[in-house]
Amino acid sequence: MCETNVYIEKDGKEDLYLENVDILKPEDGKIYMKNLFGEQKFFEGTIKEISLIKHRIILKKD
């Protein structure tokens, strides 16, 4: 299993936003995401970078 976490980049730091993400879907300037436990979140921003080896998805505000 890929245990990938979503982080928000802000002021050069990355804060954990959602753990164990499964689905990630850009929708109208927001990023919809759902994790393995069914927890869902919307983040207003965009995808900055994904590194699957590092198990990291970095989002940022526009």
Next chain:
Amino acid sequence: MCETNVYIEKDGKEDLYLENVDILKPEDGKIYMKNLFGEQKFFEGTIKEISLIKHRIILKKD
């Protein structure tokens, strides 16, 4: 290891574009990606959906 593949959605079908992707990074309307073997590609389009459980990243033309 997460062996995730990138597919391009076109006419309701999904065609394999790059296997074993590590890095994925949106840049100026293109998606830069690099896989585990160092192969790099740019796709002109956007991310449609990511499902890490299914090991699938779907891109689409704008």
